[in-house]
Amino acid sequence: MCGIVGYIGRQDAAPVVLEGLTRLEHRGYDSAGVAVLGTRGVRVAKQAGRVRDLTAALPKRFTGTTGIGHTRWATHGPATDGNAHPHQDESGRVAVVHNGIIDNSAALRAGLTDAGVTLASDTDTEVIAHLVARSDADTLEGKVRDALGSVVGTYGLAVLHADFPDRIVVARNGSPLVVGVGDKEMYVASDLAAIVRHTTTVAMLDDGEMATVTAAGFTTMRHSDLASTGKTASEVDIDASAYEAGEHESFMRKEILEQPTSSQAVLRGRLDERFGTAHLGGLDMDARDLRAVRRVKILGCGSAYYVGQMGAALIEELARIPADAEAASEFRYRDPVIEPDTLYVAVSQSGETIDTLLAVQEVRRKGGRCVGLVNVVGSAIARECDGGIYLHAGPEVAVASTKALTNMFLGFALLALQLGRTRDLSIADGKRLVAGLERLPAQIEEVLAGEADLVEVAHQLAEARSLFFIGRVRGFPVAREGAQKFKEISYRHAEAYQTSELKHGPLALIDPEVPTVALVPRDELTERNIGALHEIDARQGPLVVITHAEVDLGEVRARRIDVPRNEPELDPILLTIPLQLLAYHAAQHLGHDIDKPRNLAKSVTVE
Numbered sequence: 001m002c003g004i005v006g007y008i009g010r011q012d013a014a015p016v017v018l019e020g021l022t023r024l025e026h027r028g029y030d031s032a033g034v035a036v037l038g039t040r041g042v043r044v045a046k047q048a049g050r051v052r053d054l055t056a057a058l059p060k061r062f063t064g065t066t067g068i069g070h071t072r073w074a075t076h077g078p079a080t081d082g083n084a085h086p087h088q089d090e091s092g093r094v095a096v097v098h099n100g101i102i103d104n105s106a107a108l109r110a111g112l113t114d115a116g117v118t119l120a121s122d123t124d125t126e127v128i129a130h131l132v133a134r135s136d137a138d139t140l141e142g143k144v145r146d147a148l149g150s151v152v153g154t155y156g157l158a159v160l161h162a163d164f165p166d167r168i169v170v171a172r173n174g175s176p177l178v179v180g181v182g183d184k185e186m187y188v189a190s191d192l193a194a195i196v197r198h199t200t201t202v203a204m205l206d207d208g209e210m211a212t213v214t215a216a217g218f219t220t221m222r223h224s225d226l227a228s229t230g231k232t233a234s235e236v237d238i239d240a241s242a243y244e245a246g247e248h249e250s251f252m253r254k255e256i257l258e259q260p261t262s263s264q265a266v267l268r269g270r271l272d273e274r275f276g277t278a279h280l281g282g283l284d285m286d287a288r289d290l291r292a293v294r295r296v297k298i299l300g301c302g303s304a305y306y307v308g309q310m311g312a313a314l315i316e317e318l319a320r321i322p323a324d325a326e327a328a329s330e331f332r333y334r335d336p337v338i339e340p341d342t343l344y345v346a347v348s349q350s351g352e353t354i355d356t357l358l359a360v361q362e363v364r365r366k367g368g369r370c371v372g373l374v375n376v377v378g379s380a381i382a383r384e385c386d387g388g389i390y391l392h393a394g395p396e397v398a399v400a401s402t403k404a405l406t407n408m409f410l411g412f413a414l415l416a417l418q419l420g421r422t423r424d425l426s427i428a429d430g431k432r433l434v435a436g437l438e439r440l441p442a443q444i445e446e447v448l449a450g451e452a453d454l455v456e457v458a459h460q461l462a463e464a465r466s467l468f469f470i471g472r473v474r475g476f477p478v479a480r481e482g483a484q485k486f487k488e489i490s491y492r493h494a495e496a497y498q499t500s501e502l503k504h505g506p507l508a509l510i511d512p513e514v515p516t517v518a519l520v521p522r523d524e525l526t527e528r529n530i531g532a533l534h535e536i537d538a539r540q541g542p543l544v545v546i547t548h549a550e551v552d553l554g555e556v557r558a559r560r561i562d563v564p565r566n567e568p569e570l571d572p573i574l575l576t577i578p579l580q581l582l583a584y585h586a587a588q589h590l591g592h593d594i595d596k597p598r599n600l601a602k603s604v605t606v607e
Contacts, residue, residue, distance in 0.1 A: 002029045002073040004097050004177070005194045006158045006168050009185020009215045013037075013067030014058065020187075020194035021051045021069050023243060028399055028600050029071035030079035035086040035095035038064025041162045042095050046084035065215075068158045068168060068188070070097035076105065077122025086160075087126040089133035090118060093162040096132065098125040099190055100154035100175040108150060124153070132159060140164040141212055141226055144171060148223050154354060156205075158188055168213045171223060172205040176352045176380060179203045179211055179218050181233045186213045193395065196240045203233040204378050236377070242395045250594045252398035252489070256580050259403045260445040265392040266407040267437055270414055276430020277421035278414040283371055284387035290422040293343045296323035299331055299359045300347035303401045303484055304408065308347050309477035310572050311412030317569055318420035318433070329355035331362065338366035345415070346372045349396055349404040351379020360384050373411045375404050389415065398595045400489050402580050405481070406444070409573045413437060416569075436567035440574070443564045447577045450561075454578060457544055457559050458585030462490055464515050464542075468506065469579075471519035472499040472529055478519050478572045482579035489587040489597050499532045510541040517582070518558075521571050522548040530554065546578050 003024030007016040017034050032054045033046025045058050051071065070085035077083040086095040102108070105124030112130050113119065119126055131147035132140075140161050148155075154174030170177050170188050180187035180199040187195040192202065203218065205211060209229055211220045220231040248254035270278050296315050298308035308325030315323035328346070338344075344363045348356045351374035360381055363370045372381050372388035375396065382388055391407040413433070421430050461467060467486065471479035476498050483494040497506050499518065510516070516536050520529040533556045536543055543558035548565045563574045587594050 002099065002190075003071040003194065004068070004099055004156060004158055004188065004190040005070075006068040006170070006188030006213070007185070008066045008168055008213060009182065010065060011185065013064050014062050016198075017067045017069035018051060018055050020189060021071050023194050023197075024071055024189075024191055025051060025596060028596055029073050031072045031074075031081070031084035032070065033072075033084045033086050033097075034067060034069035035097075035160055036062060036064030037066040037095075037160050037162065037165055042088070042092060042160055044086050044088060044095055046086065047081045048079045048084060066160065066165065066168065068095065068097050068160055075101055076124045083121045083123050085125060087121060087123065087129045089129045091133060094129045094133045095160045096125060096129040096157060098128060098155055098157040100156060100173070102127060102151055102155070103153040104151070105153070127151075128155075128157060128159075132161070140167060140169050141210065141221065144169045144210065145223060145226055148173075156190055166214055169210060170205070170213060171210040173207050173223070174354055174357065177205045177211075179205065179213060179233070181217070184215055186215060186218060188213055192236065192238070193243050193397070196238060196243060200236050200238055201233045202236055203231050205231075206383070207380070238395070243397060245397075250398065252400055252402060252584055252594050255396055255398055255403045256584065257448060258394065259406050259577070260441045260448070262393045262403045263406055263410055263441045263444055265394070266410045267414070267441075268392075271434050271437060273431065273434050275421070276427045276432075276434055278418040280389055280414055280418055282388050282390060283415075287422050290419055292341060293321065293419065294341040295321060295339060296343050296345060296419075298323070298325040298345045298347060299328040299356055300325065301328050301353055301355050303405050303481055304347040304349065304353070304356070306477045306481040306484060307405050307408045307412070308345070309480070310409055310474070311345070311347075311416070313474055313477070314412050314416040314569055315419060318416040318425050318429075319423055321419070321423070328353070328359040331359040336362070338363055338368040340367065342368065344368050344370040346370055346374075346381050346385060347408055348372070348379075348381050349375045349391075349393075349401055349408075351376040351381040353381070357381050357384065373408055375407070399597055399600050400485055400583070400594075406573055406576070409576075410437070410440070413570060433567055433569065436570045439566060440570065443566060443574055444577055447563050447574060448581075451581055454561060454581045455585050457561070458582045459589045460542075461486075461515055461517070461544065461582060462492065462586035462589045464492060464513065466493040466509075466514055467495070468510075468514065468516040469494060469496045469519075470499045470502060470516060470532070471496075472525050474523070474568070474572050475499070475519035475521065475575065478575050478579070479517075481576060482517060482519075482583075485579055485583040486586065488600060489583055489592060489594055490590055491592065491598070492586070499529055502532055503535065507535065507539070510536055510539045512540045512542065515542040515544060517544045517546065517579070519575050520545050520547040520551055520553075521568070521575060522550045522565060523568050523571070526551055530556065533558065544582075546575050
């Protein structure tokens with residue numbers, strides 16, 4: 001992985017491809033490359049580093065009206081010029097870009113070496129180029145089919161061949177690919193963001209599907225036998241400006257500030273004040289189906305996993321049925337027992353997270369019911385699930401999730417409310433929660449308005465080499481998300497613990513050099529939380545406390561950050577917003593590239 005762009009038409013391909021790659025930089029990468037097919041055959045330019053460095057280093061007369069490009073996030077082999085995509089066969093007539101992982105690449109590499117092929121890279125992708133070149137098929141589609149017949153793994157790939165200059169052949173299995181339709185020109189991308197400035201008429205390939213893309217149009221077929229699948233393109237409702245940072249210095253800042261508006265979008269039309277409930281038609285479940293649910297299992301990765309823990313707590317509190325969250329990356333490897341009366345919920349901003357997608361497929365293979373909580377319409381997880389809740393957060397470009405995470409929480413609140421009201425949650429409590437949800441966008445705006453008060457605190461935290469984030473019950477997943485956000489963009493070690501667990505080991509690490517960020521809402525556990533603060537303060541541990549104005553911290557020495565109160569069940573998301581700001585300003589203080597944190601990718605499409 002990480003980003004693929006292709007073009008075929010009347011324009012010079014390289015500038016179009018490079019511009020598309022620039023729009024995929026947010027996904028995270030360590031090298032970039034482009035191949036063009038013109039009168040001089042296939043030409044490739046690639047190197048470790050940024051797209052702008054590649055653009056500056058392009059050879060003169062690097063022309064051709066067909067091209068493919070790639071930004072690589074290293075899996076097999078380090079970030080070097082030789083390991084960058086595109087990869088070619090020995091003759092240089094074939095060029096391939098690839099997202100995913102070829103599981104049997106070691107065996108394929110050994111077989112090619114035994115056959116006398118000299119391999120030029122450490123990558124798994126290179127084998128595809130050689131396999132395509134060695135096929136005896138008469139068509140490029142046939143050559144790609146033959147190559148994929150030897151491959152085990154995941155892939156989104158695009159192939160050029162000098163003998164077939166009028167086409168690009170693309171294929172998908174577990175890694176997203178989009179075909180874009182223009183006027184006598186066509187586009188290929190792993191993410192709509194790369195081509196949205198040129199077209200919003202697209203077709204999304206399914207797993208097991210290939211496409212032949214020419215300047216005149218595209219045709220789709222199955223990998224296995226090249227039988228037509230007859231896919232057509234459709235218009236997507238999206239504004240290209242949503243992928244621009246505009247006046248903001250980073251996408252993360254833009255997306256943090258968009259949360260009052262994006263939170264309104266996920267709630268719009270879904271709240272029923274009269275009956276104190278939510279309406280989620282996309283679930284495709286009526287009251288009888290909802291009452292039949294005896295357990296909820298939430299599957300997600302990273303921040304989606306942590307917000308899944310928040311969601312599980314909401315569901316248990318409101319619907320009074322067992323609920324828990326599990327890392328999707330581990331789920332299928334323990335051969336899970338899939339229960340017919342359990343509702344499985346897959347959570348993913350992109351809808352393409354491979355670990356979560358594979359977990360969904362495991363659930364469905366064993367006959368379970370899975371719904372999705374995703375942000376990208378038409379994404380793989382959305383298509384794979386039995387129903388779902390779209391987040392309506394708008395495009396999220398920064399690697400560190402903010403507005404999508406907030407909308408995930410609100411999606412869970414809506415699900416918990418609907419589940420609860422089909423059971424024993426009273427109409428009074430339902431109306432209380434509906435009113436609380438309606439207040440949330442304005443309260444998020446109120447938290448953001450106090451940003452200036454957080455900057456100095458963030459700068460102080462940035463100077464620490466290690467931090468604790470602590471919270472109890474509802475607050476613990478908030479602490480986990482806070483630690484995640486801080487570590488991924490500031491590169492400081494941050495660890496989350498249950499407040500009650502501090503005295504069972506971690507307290508040994510508390511000293512004046514190790515700050516603790518504590519979540520202390522006004523709830524039934526406030527006094528116990530304050531007791532833990534005293535234990536930290538007694539050991540001279542610096543404290544930052546995110547709390548409510550009504551909470552009296554007594555003699556505890558701490559920097560406090562007050563947030564507005566909502567209903568106790570909904571307070572976790574308001575406690576989360578300051579953690580986003582602390583991470584953002586800490587990373588900015590340290591001079592990091594906030595939208596492109598090192599070693600990370602936005603859409604993780606490899607295991």
